[in-house]
Amino acid sequence: MAENLPEAKPVETFEGSLDELEKVVKELEGGDLSLERSLELFERGMNLSDTCRKQLEGAETRVEMLIRKEGKLTAEPFRPEKA
Numbered sequence: 001m002a003e004n005l006p007e008a009k010p011v012e013t014f015e016g017s018l019d020e021l022e023k024v025v026k027e028l029e030g031g032d033l034s035l036e037r038s039l040e041l042f043e044r045g046m047n048l049s050d051t052c053r054k055q056l057e058g059a060e061t062r063v064e065m066l067i068r069k070e071g072k073l074t075a076e077p078f079r080p081e082k083a
Contacts, residue, residue: 017055018052021049024044024045027041028041028042
């Protein structure tokens, strides 16, 4: 099934995963796919989405750990300043 797809190999970077996810979505939106191909793409898309989510959560954790308050590391949620 999905292991026959060349795009099923793991993508290492967030940007690569997101780019591949966008391609999967475009192909699904294009329609005219067999049921089997639709299911393969859906499964791949879900895996890519999960990979991206985990990478974003990891980045958020790193940002929280790097925020310093009074010389001590303090976990704070990242809130971009409003312009």
